[in-house]
Amino acid sequence: MAYVDSDFRAHYFEMLRRKRLYSGIVLAIFVLLLASGFLLANDRNAGGFLQGMPQVLDFPADVVADAAPKVAELPAHLVTYFPALLETVNIAAVSTLAGGVLAIFVSLLSTRGLARFPRPIPVFRRFMDLCRAIPEIVIALILIFVLGGGPVPAMIAIAFHTIGALGKLFSEVNENADLKPVEGLSSVGASWMQRMWLGVVPQVAPNWLSYALLRFEINVRASAILGFVGAGGIGYELKNTMSWGQGKFDEAAAIFILLFLTIVVFDQLSSAVRNRLTHGRAVL
Incomplete structure (x- = not known):
């Protein structure tokens, strides 16, 4: 021993x-x-x-120096650029909704044991890989060249990337679903759509919504960034104010504040909803 x-x-x-x-x-x-x-x-x-490290704070210092004497004008700037902020949020919301709905179907068609047609599963998986592999800014630049500047190229670009990102997460959630309800529905002659809607969706919907809310936060940031390449929204206004340089940095500071407050608000709201969905409690 x-x-x-x-x-x-x-x-x-x-x-x-x-x-x-x-x-x-x-x-x-x-x-x-x-x-x-x-x-x-x-x-x-x-x-x-x-060599550039000593100058890393030069730009923030210039913004503060230009905005500090004009702090009384800050509320007016916030009001001026609020519609552009709403446009950015709308881009993110529509992109998340459209991309999320398509991601649901792609994820169901790429999940083993649930797919309507098992053979094309690798095709749908590679399609999601493709959607995730191409950055939103690349798609947006191509669409801006074709469609011109504005929010539409940004929405399409972000939605395309969202399909890949959410589709991957949704398919992983689907793989953990209990197949007994699906088998029971199949035994009574239910169609594939009925099996998914009644047997799978009730199990995975809370996790789907949780991931979709998290993706919405990411898309708000992405839509602001795409504004720099002419895709509209508050990012486009920020690019213009920064391009003017001294004399417009007070407006850039107002846009920075709007972006920061928006991201904080949506982060807290989505975190509370996700905690409510997954743990049955809200945490702010």
């Missing part, structure tokens, strides 16, 4: 040493890749990162 225990302990410590060795190798490779990537980017950049 003592010999067995000694052999077991030796084997355990050998496995522990091997695990630590592998972890150390992986960490070393990660550090080397991080360092080489940083050095490559720094060499290809117009200016050195380390």
Whole structure:
């Protein structure tokens, strides 16, 4: 018995040493890749990162210096740019809704055990990979070239990326659904749509909504960023005010405040709703 225990302990410590060795190798490779990537980017950049560090606070300082004497005009600027903020939120909302609805169908068609046609499952999975692989800004630039500037290219670009992101999350939720209700509905002759609607959706809907709310937060930020390339919304106004430079930084400060407050508000609201859905309580 003592010999067995000694052999077991030796084997355990050998496995522990091997695990630590592998972890150390992986960490070393990660550090080397991080360092080489940083050095490559720094060499290809117009200016050195380390040389530019002393100037990192120059722009915020210029904004504060320009906005401080005009603080009395800040409320008027907030009112002026509030419609642009609403446009940004509308872009994010429509994109999340459209992308989420399409993601539901794609996720159901790409989930093993639930898919209407099992053979094309890899096709739908690769389609979601494609949607996630192409950045929103690339799609938006192409659509702006075709459709012109405005909120429509931003909505399509964000919705396309949302299909891939939410579709992947939804399909993982679907795989954990209990198939017994689906089998029971199938035994009484229910169609595929009826099996999904009555047997799967009630189980996964809270998690779907939770992920959709989280994605909405991300899309608000994305729609603001796409404004810089001419896709409308408050990002477009921010680009204009920053392009003017000194004399317009007070308006840029107002836009920064609107964006910050919007992200905080939606983050808190969606967190409260997600906690209510998943844990039965709201946390603010």
